[in-house]
Amino acid sequence: MLHNFAGNIEMYGVLDSIASGPSEARTSENSTMVGVGMCMEGIEQNPVVYDLMPEMAFHHHKVDTKEWLNSYPRRRYGKLVPALQDAWRVLHHSIYNCTDGANDKNRDVIVAFPDVEPSVIWKEMSKSSNSQPISRQSSPLQISSSFDHPHLWYSTTDVIHALELFLTYGDEVSESSTFRYDLIDLTRQALAKYGNEVFLKVIEAYTLNDVNEVAAYSQRFLDIVEDLDTLLACHEGILLGLG
Numbered sequence: 001m002l003h004n005f006a007g008n009i010e011m012y013g014v015l016d017s018i019a020s021g022p023s024e025a026r027t028s029e030n031s032t033m034v035g036v037g038m039c040m041e042g043i044e045q046n047p048v049v050y051d052l053m054p055e056m057a058f059h060h061h062k063v064d065t066k067e068w069l070n071s072y073p074r075r076r077y078g079k080l081v082p083a084l085q086d087a088w089r090v091l092h093h094s095i096y097n098c099t100d101g102a103n104d105k106n107r108d109v110i111v112a113f114p115d116v117e118p119s120v121i122w123k124e125m126s127k128s129s130n131s132q133p134i135s136r137q138s139s140p141l142q143i144s145s146s147f148d149h150p151h152l153w154y155s156t157t158d159v160i161h162a163l164e165l166f167l168t169y170g171d172e173v174s175e176s177s178t179f180r181y182d183l184i185d186l187t188r189q190a191l192a193k194y195g196n197e198v199f200l201k202v203i204e205a206y207t208l209n210d211v212n213e214v215a216a217y218s219q220r221f222l223d224i225v226e227d228l229d230t231l232l233a234c235h236e237g238i239l240l241g242l243g
Contacts, residue, residue, distance in 0.1 A: 001018065001036070001037070001038045001039070001040075001049075001053050002038075002039050002040065003038065003040045003046070003049055003050075003053075004040040004041055004042040004043070004045065004046075005041050005042075006041050006042065008042065008106035008107075008111065009042055009045040009106060010045075010106040010108065010189060010192065011046060011091075011095045011096075011185060011186065011189045012046065012095065012096075012098055013046055013048065013049040013095070013096040013098065014096070014097065014098050014099065015048070015049070015052060015065050015069070015092060015096045015097070016065050016097065018049065018052050018053050018056065019052060019056070019062055019063040019064070019065045019068065020062035020063075021056075022036045022056040022057070022059075023056070023059060023060065023061050023062045024062065035057060036053065036054075036056055036057045038050070038053055038054070044237070045185075047076075047178070047181075047182075048069075048072065048096065049096075051072070051076075052068065065092065066089075066092070069085075069088050069089065069092050070085055070088075070089075072088060073085055073087075073088055076176075076178050076179070076182070077173040077176045077178060077179045078173065078176055079172060079173050079176075081169055081170075081172050081173060083165045083168065083169035084165065084166065084169060084170070084173070086165055087162040087163075087165035087166055088162075090158050090159070090161060090162040090165075091159070091162050091186075093158070094154035094155060094158045094159050094162070095154055095159060095189070097153075097154070098153045098154075099153070100153045102151055102153070106151075107149060107150045107151050108150050108192045108193065108195065108196055109150060109195055109196050109199040110192050110195045110196075110224070110225065110228070111192075150193070150196045152193065152196075156190070156193050156194075159186070159189065159190060159193075160190060162186065163186050163187060163190055166182070166183050166186060167183070170183060177235075177237070180234070180235055181235050181237050181238070184231055184232065184234055184235050184238065187231055188228060188231060188232060191224055191227060191228055191231070192228070194224065195221060195224045195225075198217055198220050198221045198224065199217075199221055201213070201217040201220075202214055202217040202218050202221060205217060
């Protein structure tokens with residue numbers, strides 16, 4: 001499994017493929033498979049992916065992902081909380097169901113170099129509905145070498161709902177370090193994708209020569225950066241040197 005490229009981290013995965021791919025490869029005609037392995041360019045991210053993949057070495061048949069995920073929150077947080085099971089069902093069918101064929105490399109604006117002519121970005125991205133970030137596959141125009149579209153393969157509304165479940169029902173497991181990590185990671189994911197939308201508002205205002213709107217949305221984007229910095233300082237598993 002090659003799951004992460006260049007240590008560009010975001011929540012991403014294809015759990016159903018992980019749960020079936022190894023056993024299907026082992027039982028395929030003329031298979032010479034002798035085991036499973038992982039080769040990632042960045043680690044300490046997406047724990048659910050790295051919990052499931054090594055486990056597949058011990059399964060002779062494919063795993064029922066729904067069943068596996070149903071017990072995952074209890075194993076990970078130490079207590080059964082039905083609402084968190086619901087949240088993980090949502091994540092299974094959104095963040096962890098990337099079937100657009102794009103390899104994951106975080107392309108969110110917040111981790112990009114600010115060195116692109118705004119009109120180029122606007123020309124390429126304004127074709128998408130409601131100015132939403134679009135994936136490489138759905139882009140109607142050639143992507144320039146200087147700007148890579150943010151990768152969005154799921155409904156952000158669904159993910160916000162999962163986050164609401166974490167926030168509303170997480171008190172019962174708030175002492176769990178793994179729960180706090182997942183809560184922070186999910187919040188980071190939501191804020192980063194929201195940052196993409198705010199950035200497009202900046203670019204739109206720029207193309208319209210609306211100085212006030214440029215200033216307002218630019219400040220909102222900078223506020224998101226500060227919020228993310230504060231958020232990510234809340235867990236030792238994310239802080240550099242303390243993981």
